[in-house]
Amino acid sequence: MQNLRVISPADRTPDVLRMLDGTAGVATVSVVRGASVTPAGDVVDVLLARECTDAVIADLRRFGLTHEGAIALTSVETVLADAAREAEKRAPGEPDDAIVWDELIARTREESSLNATFLAFLTIACLLSAVGVILDSPVTIVGAMVVGPEFGPLAALAVGLVRRRGSMIRRSLLALTVGFPLAMVVTALGALAAEAVGWVRPDSIDDLQQVDFIYQVGPFSLVVALLAGAAGMLALVSSKSAALVGVFISVTTVPAAGFAVVAATVGSWRIALLSAGQLGSNLVGIVVAASIVLLLHRRSRRLRVN
CATH class of the missing domain: 1.20.1080 (Glycerol uptake facilitator protein)
Structure with a gap:
């Protein structure tokens, strides 16, 4: 699994959440409104299958978040959650076969x-x-x-x-x-x-x-x-x-x-x-x-x- 921490301007957070809601490999999504000071915005924390990470980052780039926000990516070795297992089942392909280009x-x-x-x-x-x-x-x-x-x-x-x-x-x-x-x-x-x-x-x-x-x-x-x-x-x-x-x-x-x-x-x-x-x-x-x-x-x- 991969963990994405996204700094999103408040006006773009609804679009980000809608995109994540429609992604099969997303397991959990957390939002803390106004938590980011520099740059100002919301903090969106996402746990998702590795197979979907590259596509999700590409979608986040389209919202301009690499310029007016930030995207941080880390690998998560162990996740104990039914939602994570279901997300991996829904995600297309296998984790080891997926390239996260960034x-x-x-x-x-x-x-x-x-x-x-x-x-x-x-x-x-x-x-x-x-x-x-x-x-x-x-x-x-x-x-x-x-x-x-x-x-x-x-x-x-x-x-x-x-x-x-x-x-x-x-x-x-x-x-x-x-x-x-x-x-x-x-x-x-x-x-x-x-x-x-x-x-x-x-x-x-x-x-x-x-x-x-x-x-x-x-x-x-x-x-x-x-x-x-x-x-x-x-x-x-x-x-x-x-x-x-x-x-x-x-x-x-x-x-x-x-x-x-x-x-x-x-x-x-x-x-x-x-x-x-x-x-x-x-x-x-x-x-x-x-x-x-x-x-x-x-x-x-x-x-x-x-």
Whole structure:
């Protein structure tokens, strides 16, 4: 279930209530007249099925409530009410198959911001992957995969492409094109420092046995990226956040970046190029698969409505 809190100008509240009364998936509606001070108006609290949320928000937008009022959306995990169960039965479709576009856009926009936190996590993940390469440690590589925040801007890029939002596309590309080079430069400086003190030898990546899969580019590299991108977007649109961990440890985006840096600093340019190719194929595959999932979701929704 979803909870909508709406700030509505008093003259528009009757129209809002009539719209909600005619929506099959609405379970409960509460109104507190004049409760909102800024902006001035009524507070309408709505509990409704997830399947109907996107349509209800679209109707609320037509009343101009995003400009002269406000709409807040939160997910509700547990509701003990017969009205809620009846609303879910009346609502068309299944909750996990419904996309709440405004929620998805807000989540991906936040996670694709180029800020100090994003850069710090990406840099730490690249440094961890470099250590994992030097130590031939798959456990450390998996740790780098989990720490890496790159799926956020990749998902936002897919949403921007499908929804044709140029601002989201630019925001995501900025995070990726600035974040990865910066993280790789810092990792290169760390690798060179380790080589200077003798922690890394020029032949340190010649006999790797456990992590050499990172730079081995092949058809299955793209297959894994496509599957991970699809699973990641499905996890986002269905609010199954636990599945995202599996996505993080399926693709070798950050490890490939770290491997490329280590290989370049020791002069293994062939491996560096292969690792860069692995990085590129993973990034493209994730975005393509995530975009396809969103397109299929939107198409299936239209077919159900028609």
